[in-house]
Amino acid sequence: MRRFDLRRIGLGVAAPLLAIVVALLLTTLILLAAGDPVVAVWQVLFKAPLPRQMVAIVNEATVLYLSAVAVAIGFKMNLFNIGVDGQYRVASFAAAVFAGQHFLPGWLNIIVSLLVAMATGALWALIAGLLKVTRGVSEVIATIMLNYTATYLVAYLLKGAAVKVEGSNATSTAVLAEDSRVPGISLEWLLGTPRQVYGLIVLAILVGVAYWFVMNKTRFGFDLRATGASESAAVASGVRVKKMVIVSMVMSGAAAGLVGMPLLFGQDYAYGDTVQSGLGFAGIAVALLGRNNALGMGVAALLWGYLNQLSNGLQIGAGVSDRLVLIIQGVIVLSVVIAYELVRRAGLRLEQRRVATELAAQASPQAEEVAA
Known part of the structure; x- marks a missing residue:
């Protein structure tokens, strides 16, 4: 259980770190392609x-x-x-x-x-x-x-x-x-x-x-999240989906x-x-x-807010348009979406391997008993 918790924490930290690295690399490539001063911008x-x-x-x-x-x-x-x-x-x-x-x-x-x-x-x-x-x-x-x-x-x-x-x-x-x-x-x-x-x-x-509080500690929040995850499952459990749509x-x-x-x-x-x-x-x-x-x-x-405020100095300090920040922000969002999806898939594979290993370990003594 402890190993699983540490693994989950590691995956949670890996996602934003991967997103930052990807965003920095992609933005640097864009700056190089545009011929802008990379070091001055950063x-x-x-x-x-x-x-x-x-x-x-x-x-x-x-x-x-x-x-x-x-x-x-x-x-x-x-x-x-x-x-x-x-x-x-x-x-x-x-x-x-x-x-x-x-x-x-x-x-x-x-x-x-x-x-x-x-x-x-x-x-x-x-x-x-x-x-x-x-x-x-x-x-x-x-x-x-x-x-x-x-x-x-x-x-x-x-x-x-x-x-x-x-x-x-x-x-x-x-x-x-x-x-x-x-x-x-x-x-x-x-x-x-x-x-x-x-x-x-x-x-x-x-x-x-x-x-x-509402999303994590109330029945309404649970119903709302359940409906978002699977509408058919929510209907089967008695949630009135149309009402949830209106209320949300x-x-x-x-x-x-x-x-x-x-x-x-x-x-x-x-x-x-x-x-x-x-x-x-x-x-x-x-x-x-x-x-x-x-x-x-x-x-x-x-x-x-940090990126928006510091963008004002790009034209003076680096000689590039302050619109560059809009590109950086877009790259960050895309990087986050990609990074979290990659980490989610990696976590799913690790979980599948863990479950398969535990099932195999449980099956081995039973097989030995049958053979005996």
């Missing part, structure tokens, strides 16, 4: 980030982690919720409009706005869930189309909800009052920089803990609704036409890189 990307960059990495990882959790909920059910990008757009707009009206004072306004964001994201994801269980429409197609619908719908609604700011051409909702903003967490005592970490990093941590899509959409909240309440204080895009698609990569594991996605989000 020197820029491997240097220690500045204190202000560390804060920016944590802030970006906070948002990406929420996006990854939203995606991972669907992945656990074997559902591909590609619509996180549209869900968080609609949710952020709804929360910004509600919070900007200041119907409620201070923290009560913030809490209710978060609930509004979750409800809006859940309802938008529910559309894809209903289409799948009632009409058999693939959730991939439905959510991709809903992304486009969300983008243009919010752009249209923003024109009516926008508040004109004197001396500015920016289009945005009403700016939040001071008492409706979440204060940042200062790390000046540790890093020596006045930049602050989003206060809603606490929300991201709570979401991660809730995700881990709603939960995924609710988590997606929180993606833009650190930006809304901790940085922008309004929803405008300059809102950050692509967070939903980045969440897919982070969820894959973290293997849908609550802790693993946190590490993957930090890595993603």
